[in-house]
Amino acid sequence: MxxxxxxxxxxxxxxxxxxxxxxxxxxxxxxxxxxxxxxxxxxxxxxxxxxxxxxxxxxxxxxxxxxxxxxxxxxxxxxxxxxxxxAGAPAVPLGSADPAGDTSVLVHGFAVNPVTGEVGPESALLAVAGPSGLGLRVQQGWIPRGLSGSMAVDGQGRVVGVVKATADGGGPAGGWITPLSALLPLLPPALAPAPAPAARPAVTAGEIARLLGTPALFQDPAARLELVQAVGERLGPGEEIRVPYHPLAALHLRAVAGACLHHRSPDRALRALLAGARELCGPHRALDELGALLDPGPEE
The missing domain is CATH 2.40.10.10 (Trypsin-like serine proteases)
Incomplete structure (x- = not known):
């Protein structure tokens, strides 16, 4: 949602x-x-x-x-x-963490309109300040009468809190929300959000260069220059990587990897690097390891 x-x-x-x-x-x-x-x-x-x-x-x-x-x-x-x-009505998904300080939440619910006096849909954009005695303090927005109990959602439309109260009983000032972490333990297990996937280890130029340097072919300067050209051909005109030549294979391959990691589209550049290496070298276990490290998806 x-x-x-x-x-x-x-x-x-x-x-x-x-x-x-x-x-x-x-x-x-x-x-x-x-x-x-x-x-x-x-x-x-x-x-x-x-x-x-x-x-x-x-x-x-x-x-x-x-x-x-x-x-x-x-x-x-x-x-x-x-x-x-x-049971068949639209439902809102749960987030995975409380909103951090200095972020914003959107509130959706119902309130008494101060102009018409009628109850109707109401929204608010609130800035999260941080923890407070009543929950999370929110500011720079209005919480009119009736929004208590409404959803506070993040930028992806996921619940990260529940509106508790306005800071001013006589007016619609900022106030407090109850954070998601207080709600999750109360819910049936089936509604608990799936755990976030484990973060992948950072891909470094050194590790890419080590795997590229394992096949004997890329110890040859001419093969390394051909690899740079193959990457450029896959990226297209104006998108080629620029890599200064170095006679030491390890330093040259590190520069090639660094150029791909700093490309305006790193994923595309890394896919092109892996595809070019496989085309020049053929099947090799080190390139399979590199593919698993990059997890590039379908190759270009």
């Missing part, structure tokens, strides 16, 4: 009579997320999406009750709601 389609997963929470309570969002299979303070003390709830109204069949609040006399509902201030009628 892109940032443009994320709002389709927003829901409006009301009592059975239609009185507006706050926002929430659909994670899939009829599971909704909101804030505990939005739905606390409401034994009957309705989730409204589009033109439909869907009864909430179950609600779990974290924590179940606020502390007596507390000025704010204690963390994590989250609610998981089950509305089977929304």
């Amino acid at each position: 892109s940032p443009r389609t994320a709002p389709a997963a927003a829901v409006r929470l009301t009592d059975p009579a239609g009185a507006f309570l706050g926002s929430g969002f659909h994670l899939g299979a009829g599971l909704l997320v909101s804030c505990a303070h939005v739905v606390h003390g409401r034994p009957e709830l309705t989730a409204r999406h589009g033109t439909g109204a869907h009864p909430v069949r179950a609600a779990r609040l974290f924590p179940p009750e606020p502390a007596p006399g507390a000025a704010a509902y204690p963390p994590p201030d989250l609610a998981l709601l089950t509305a089977p009628g929304l």
Whole structure:
């Protein structure tokens, strides 16, 4: 789901009579997320999406009750709601990490319009300042009444937090969001995001040169010059690599590798380098190792 389609997963929470309570969002299979303070003390709830109204069949609040006399509902201030009628509605994906300080999040939910007084879709762009006593502090944006419980998404439209509160009870100032890390432990395992793939080790010019220098052919200066020419032919006019000749094979091949790594399109240049080396040298285990290191995909 892109940032443009994320709002389709927003829901409006009301009592059975239609009185507006706050926002929430659909994670899939009829599971909704909101804030505990939005739905606390409401034994009957309705989730409204589009033109439909869907009864909430179950609600779990974290924590179940606020502390007596507390000025704010204690963390994590989250609610998981089950509305089977929304099982086929659009759902928003989860992110993999909390938003970092000095980044922005988009908020999508519902709020009372200050001009018309009517409840309708509302969005906000908020700057994340960093950790605060109520969650993550957000600034430089407005959180109008009703956005509590709405999704905060990153630039890819993935949930990275839940809007908790405005900083000014009398006006729509910045405020706080509950971070994704507080939500993830509460969700069913099936909804947990897939772990991020392990980072590939950095490809260095030295390692590329070592593998290219293993075949005896590239100890020959003429073969190395032909390799540079083969790379240029694959990259096309104006895209060739420029490599000063060096009589030492190791230094010459390192320069060739460095030129590819610093090319305006390094992936293309490295694919061209591997393809050219295989064309000149033929099958060789070192070039297979180089292919695995570069993981270039289909060769040109």
